[in-house]
Structure formats: structure tokens, C-alpha cells
Amino acid sequence: MRVVLAEDLFLLRDGLTRTLREHGYEVVASVDNGPSLLRALLEEKPDVAVVDVRLPPSYTDEGLQAALEARRRRPGLPILVLSQYVDQLYANELLAGGDGAVGYLLKDRVTNTEQFVDAVGRVAAGGTVMDPQVITKLLSRSQARGMIDSLTPRELDVLEMMAEGRSNVAIAATLHFSESAVAKHTASIFAKLRIAPSTDDNRRVLAVLAYLKR
Structure with a gap:
């Protein structure tokens, strides 16, 4: 299974790459900024993308924006967001299609390798994986x-x-x-x-x- 990985911190990016390869995934691109991520997603056509939200050059939301743009051009592209932050606007947009193949995990709440690898596999297979804290954040202004x-x-x-x-x-x-x-x-x-x-x-x-x- 082909994976594109986007993470700006070298040690974390290298560790995630090693983990994915050890579990049988082919990491076809490992990038550290938004423009490179979008290019890799469109050119490599991966089975799943693992994306950090805040990437260079501005360290705001380039990762998620690039993932969303790629998903607009390739509908159904599986996206697993792995971040320290919950961006409500873009998280809602990511979920808005209702087609599945999306996930949003918080880095400090991924406690073991199996949890991460399982999430990648479920998103790649068309499933939905959401950290409960992300759900709570998205519901904070809900009419429900x-x-x-x-x-x-x-x-x-x-x-x-x-x-x-x-x-x-x-x-x-x-x-x-x-x-x-x-x-x-x-x-x-x-x-x-x-x-x-x-x-x-x-x-x-x-x-x-x-x-x-x-």
C-alpha cells in the first residue's frame, strides 16, 4: 500500500516512515511542506496520505489545505490527519463529503505503534477514525x-x-x-x-x- 507522509519535524517524519515500512507500507514520498505535499499527492497517487496540519512555509494550516485540495482533485483520496491541533474549519470540510476514508488523530494521544498503523489501514480501506477530543472540539458549537x-x-x-x-x-x-x-x-x-x-x-x-x- 502506497503512502505519502507530510511532517515538518525530521525525527518524527523519519520515525513514522520507518514504522510504516516495517508494517508493509510503501512510503512513496516523505515531505516537510505544503507545496511539496500537494505535488506528491497528485503525482504519486497514493492509497493513503498521513498529514500534519501545520507545515512550512507559514506553519498555520498548509498541510490540511494541501490535503483538501488534493481530495477535491482526487475525490475519495484517503486522508489521515496526525496533528497536535484541531482546526475546526478544515476538519469540518474534510468530513463534509460524508464519503469516509478520513481520520483525525492527535499526536499526544497516539500511545502505541499498533494504534497508529491500525488507523492508517482503516482510513485507507475507506473507514473513519476520529480522536474523541477532536469530536468534542467539533461539537463545541453544535445545535445538538x-x-x-x-x-x-x-x-x-x-x-x-x-x-x-x-x-x-x-x-x-x-x-x-x-x-x-x-x-x-x-x-x-x-x-x-x-x-x-x-x-x-x-x-x-x-x-x-x-x-x-x-
């Missing part, structure tokens, strides 16, 4: 805040796991519930948020995100 507040602590835990793209089986294992308990919590979440349940995990995540961003 009252509905979110109506969820129980258990339901909030399940919703966070759903937002990460987890299946009911994975949620049950992580939260130490039975699968039937997870199914009941999921049904309650959809009822309270007025969203029709779906058996497709990725569609569930996208439906929740799309509704809560309104």
Missing part, C-alpha cells in the same frame, strides 16, 4: 448539544468509540460490556439523536458526525 447532554455516561462512552470507527464487538471488548449491552446503548443513542440505526459501522460514524455538525 442539548441532545448530547441527554446521553448517559455509558452512552457517551459508546458514542466516543463509535466516533473512532469501532464495531460493536470492539466496543464491547474495550468497555467490558456484552455485545447485547452495546447494541442497546447504540439503539438508545440513535433514538436520542433522532438518527436511524445502521449495521454499517462506518456509516454510523458518518451519520452521527453529519448530524452533530449541523
Whole structure:
């Protein structure tokens, strides 16, 4: 699987490149600035891009802007954002299409190699991977805040796991519930948020995100 990586810090970029290659990925381009990222995404046509938000020359949002521009030219291009920051405007735009193949992880909350590699694979396969703190940030001004507040602590835990793209089986294992308990919590979440349940995990995540961003 072909990967384009964008990260301005050399040691981190080198470490991520080594990690990806050790897990069978082909890193076809490893860049440190926005213009080079856009060029690599269009010329190399990778299966997935791993992108930092803040890249040279201005260290604001060049990475995410380049990824979005590439996705406009190549609809459906899988993008995994790996950053220290949550850019609400561009994160919402990244999710707006509702087509999946997107992810947004915070660097300081990726605690092991398996978590990172798993996220790359799920995004490349068309899934959605979102850090719960990113979800919280995106929901901060949502009109659905009252509905979110109506969820129980258990339901909030399940919703966070759903937002990460987890299946009911994975949620049950992580939260130490039975699968039937997870199914009941999921049904309650959809009822309270007025969203029709779906058996497709990725569609569930996208439906929740799309509704809560309104």
C-alpha cells in the first residue's frame, strides 16, 4: 500500500516512515511542506496520505489545505490527519463529503505503534477514525448539544468509540460490556439523536458526525 507522509519535524517524519515500512507500507514520498505535499499527492497517487496540519512555509494550516485540495482533485483520496491541533474549519470540510476514508488523530494521544498503523489501514480501506477530543472540539458549537447532554455516561462512552470507527464487538471488548449491552446503548443513542440505526459501522460514524455538525 502506497503512502505519502507530510511532517515538518525530521525525527518524527523519519520515525513514522520507518514504522510504516516495517508494517508493509510503501512510503512513496516523505515531505516537510505544503507545496511539496500537494505535488506528491497528485503525482504519486497514493492509497493513503498521513498529514500534519501545520507545515512550512507559514506553519498555520498548509498541510490540511494541501490535503483538501488534493481530495477535491482526487475525490475519495484517503486522508489521515496526525496533528497536535484541531482546526475546526478544515476538519469540518474534510468530513463534509460524508464519503469516509478520513481520520483525525492527535499526536499526544497516539500511545502505541499498533494504534497508529491500525488507523492508517482503516482510513485507507475507506473507514473513519476520529480522536474523541477532536469530536468534542467539533461539537463545541453544535445545535445538538442539548441532545448530547441527554446521553448517559455509558452512552457517551459508546458514542466516543463509535466516533473512532469501532464495531460493536470492539466496543464491547474495550468497555467490558456484552455485545447485547452495546447494541442497546447504540439503539438508545440513535433514538436520542433522532438518527436511524445502521449495521454499517462506518456509516454510523458518518451519520452521527453529519448530524452533530449541523
